Amino acid sequence: MRALLPTLPVAAACAAFALACAAAAPAVADSGASVAFHMSDPRITESSGLAASHRHPGIYWTHNDSGDGPYVYAVDSATGKTVARVTMRGIHARDVEAISLGPDGDLYVGDIGDNLDGSWPEVWIYRFPEPRQLRDQTVDVTRFTVKYDAGPRNAEALMVQPKTGRVYIASKNENGGHLYEGPATLDPKGVNVFRRIADVPWVTDGAFSPDGTRLALRGYFWSTDYRWTADRPQEIGSLAVPIQRQGESVTYTPDGRALMYGSEGADSEVWREPLSGKDLPDQDAPATSPATQGGGGGAAQSTTPATQSQSTSRKALGIAVLVGLGAAGVGLRNFARRQRERRREGR
Known part of the structure; x- marks a missing residue:
């Protein structure tokens, strides 16, 4: 069990990264x-x-x-x-x-x-x-x-x-x-x-x-x-x-x-x-009526919030991916350091 502990941060980071990447498919599909x-x-x-x-x-x-x-x-x-x-x-x-x-x-x-x-x-x-x-x-x-x-x-x-x-x-x-x-x-x-x-x-x-x-x-x-x-x-x-x-x-x-x-x-x-x-x-x-041009709820504007929402989720996804990569890098670096310490201690 002790030998598995150093790998847990890596596994968790990789799982988070995989989860973030998996979320990309629906976001892309929803936008057409x-x-x-x-x-x-x-x-x-x-x-x-x-x-x-x-x-x-x-x-x-x-x-x-x-x-x-x-x-x-x-x-x-x-x-x-x-x-x-x-x-x-x-x-x-x-x-x-x-x-x-x-x-x-x-x-x-x-x-x-x-x-x-x-x-x-x-x-x-x-x-x-x-x-x-x-x-x-x-x-x-x-x-x-x-x-x-x-x-x-x-x-x-x-x-x-x-x-x-x-x-x-x-x-x-x-x-x-x-x-x-x-x-x-x-x-x-x-x-x-x-x-x-x-x-x-x-x-x-x-x-x-x-x-x-x-x-x-x-x-x-x-x-x-x-x-x-x-x-x-x-x-x-x-x-x-x-x-x-x-x-x-x-x-x-x-x-x-x-x-x-x-x-x-x-x-x-x-x-x-x-x-x-x-x-x-x-x-x-698309053609818009004067009411729509003035800020009313026309069809041309109704698509904008959805598009912005999808884009916002993708920005968040991008950040999650970068965080996942960073966490994975930190986990791998810590794992390598612990392995070196164990070798020096003769474990």
């Missing part, structure tokens, strides 16, 4: 979320960004995190298979973290990560037209040098506003993040200074809705949307988000009626999360 596809390409092991194609229906663009080459992958959402790998000519990718499509039809790739947490004085954005044909190919890119007005930052989210074409970056810092706005037009010959315009949470990715009226930002266990007004974000509230292995990416579906959430890892899942009520972009929002 579902797995849209798996990224089956063995070369895609750290999918860190996601963008819905403008030119090719059903295609999503992605890329790996640091450690891969200058590659962007086109993945067919019907099969999960890669239908094209695009190589950016002359680029030595350092820490690619995000991808977005602009109103000009160009793909913007953000080499904006900083694993040293703000030690690199400059980062880069690469731009090239979305290919007309889906096949393996090498393309020429325009490279933009980026600096921040308050010094180096670690960042994982890059978003191109679909109406103005302006580029935004959300930073990822220990004490919270910030939203930075790029120049009205990026300059390939000079330094593009991005200026802080708003405080936002710690994020791993973000995306504008196709009509430009919403901005969604996500972390590992949460997601928030904003109404985009006069080139500034106004927070609406929490969004439902699936529990994933390492939630790294988000993008809107082409019709704006759902969000697609991606994760790192081999054969990673991409989840489709439907939107409703105030979370829908303006072009997709």
